[in-house]
Amino acid sequence: MLNKRSLSMERKKKKRKRVFLFILLPILLVGCSTAAFGAHLYGEFKKTVSDSYEQIEGRDSSPIREEAFKLEKDHFSMLIIGVDDSEKRGYGENSRSDALMLLTVNQNDHTAKLLSIPRDSYVYIPEVDHKTRINHAHAYGGPKATIETVEELFDIPVDYYVRVNFQAFMEVIDALGGIEIDVPFAFSEQDSNDQAHAISLEPGIQTLDGEEALALARTRKIDNDIERGKRQQEIIKAVIKKATSINSITKFDDVFDAIGSNMKTNLTFKEMKYLAEFAIKKKLSIESLTLAGTDSTHHGAYYYQLDEPALEELKTELQTHLETIKPTGDQTESE
Numbered sequence: 416m417l418n419k420r421s422l423s424m425e426r427k428k429k430k431r432k433r434v435f436l437f438i439l440l441p442i443l444l445v446g447c448s449t450a451a452f453g454a455h456l457y458g459e460f461k462k463t464v465s466d467s468y469e470q471i472e473g474r475d476s477s478p479i480r481e482e483a484f485k486l487e488k489d490h491f492s493m494l495i496i497g498v499d500d501s502e503k504r505g506y507g508e509n510s511r512s513d514a515l516m517l518l519t520v521n522q523n524d525h526t527a528k529l530l531s532i533p534r535d536s537y538v539y540i541p542e543v544d545h546k547t548r549i550n551h552a553h554a555y556g557g558p559k560a561t562i563e564t565v566e567e568l569f570d571i572p573v574d575y576y577v578r579v580n581f582q583a584f585m586e587v588i589d590a591l592g593g594i595e596i597d598v599p600f601a602f603s604e605q606d607s608n609d610q611a612h613a614i615s616l617e618p619g620i621q622t623l624d625g626e627e628a629l630a631l632a633r634t635r636k637i638d639n640d641i642e643r644g645k646r647q648q649e650i651i652k653a654v655i656k657k658a659t660s661i662n663s664i665t666k667f668d669d670v671f672d673a674i675g676s677n678m679k680t681n682l683t684f685k686e687m688k689y690l691a692e693f694a695i696k697k698k699l700s701i702e703s704l705t706l707a708g709t710d711s712t713h714h715g716a717y718y719y720q721l722d723e724p725a726l727e728e729l730k731t732e733l734q735t736h737l738e739t740i741k742p743t744g745d746q747t748e749s750e
Contacts, residue, residue: 459668463675464684471559471681477572479739484574486686490737493518493575494565496558497584497647499607512553512561513581513633514647519571519736522693528736530704530729531644532565537711537718540564548718558679569730571737575682581607583677584632585625587654590669593622594653599646600637604630628653640719641705648703704729 476484484491497514515532534550542552542560552564562573585607588594597620606613606626614630616623623631632647658670682690707725711718734740 459671461684463671464680464682464687466675467678467680468683469679469681471562471576474559474562477566477574479566479570479572484572486574486689489574490519490521490523491574492520492571492737493577494558494562494573496553496561496576496578497581498553498578499581510553510580511550513550514644515549515561515565516644516647517565517569517573517733519733521736521738524700526700526702526736528702528704528733529648530706530733531641531648533640533644533706533708533719535640535717535719536706536708537713537720538564538568541567568726569733571730571733571739575680575686577678577680577682579674579678581629583673585629586673586677587670588623588625588628590666590673591654591657592666593624594628594650594657595620596623596628596631596650596653598623598631602630602634602637604634604636606630639710644705645703 495514495516495518496512498510499513511534513534515534517530517532519528519530520526532549534548536549537546538549539546540549540552540555540560541563542556549561549564549568552561556563558576558578562576566573598616598618601615601617603612603615605611607629614627616627616631628650632643632650635643706719706729707722708719709722711720731740
């Protein structure tokens, strides 16, 4: 019988940092190549983005938006989807998502919120019209079903998505020569080929290669999905810190190769360029968010049961941040 416990919910950690400390690596790289690294890298990244572009059929914009979305004037959201569709596992396009992060940005007050969504969250999935783990949505209908599930959960528009598989995750880190991370505990974990106990790490600051960083990002044996989400955010920060190092410039061709073959997004090159310039120039007040909930079982299977009052509060917070509703106190009664 599962030991039911309430997970520690330290929801808000405000920090004054540049958004590029956590915003997605490809967006930062296009900004760097545009701003400083010359025509060759600019051209290489433009090709990478072109190869990665994939619009979702029948979805020009979110149905939640009443007016057509325009990046130059509207606040926006982005769903980052991490999947494991390796040949070893044989999932292909039917892979489940292994990491979900929702980013919202208010362009007026230069604020951003980054929410890690536990993969086992028990939610309603419109694609199949029933509730199950949120990571099943991608297996049922790819990015489209995942986006629709997140929109249903929070009642906010999802304007952009970036889908990256773990092969890119490892290849990018290896191309950069590894990343420096403070490993919080000793553990052993399977590798990307599912070989048990292939990766063993001790606690402390150290340089991790792609396989080791993936093991740290994926392991759930020591803590829980909430802490796992926090570790993934720290790893993204470490990757971007290494990528922006002047010593990494000569490695960008290999980084672009890794991204191009392992990423899909509905961001155009022009939109990535805009976001990169916005991210680099603006100082943002950033909040890292988590979803409150408890461990639970349903028909004998493990789920993460979301706390409904906390979920409603978070929904209002995200809607207010994107200004799809008025702040509390300014609202008028409506039917």
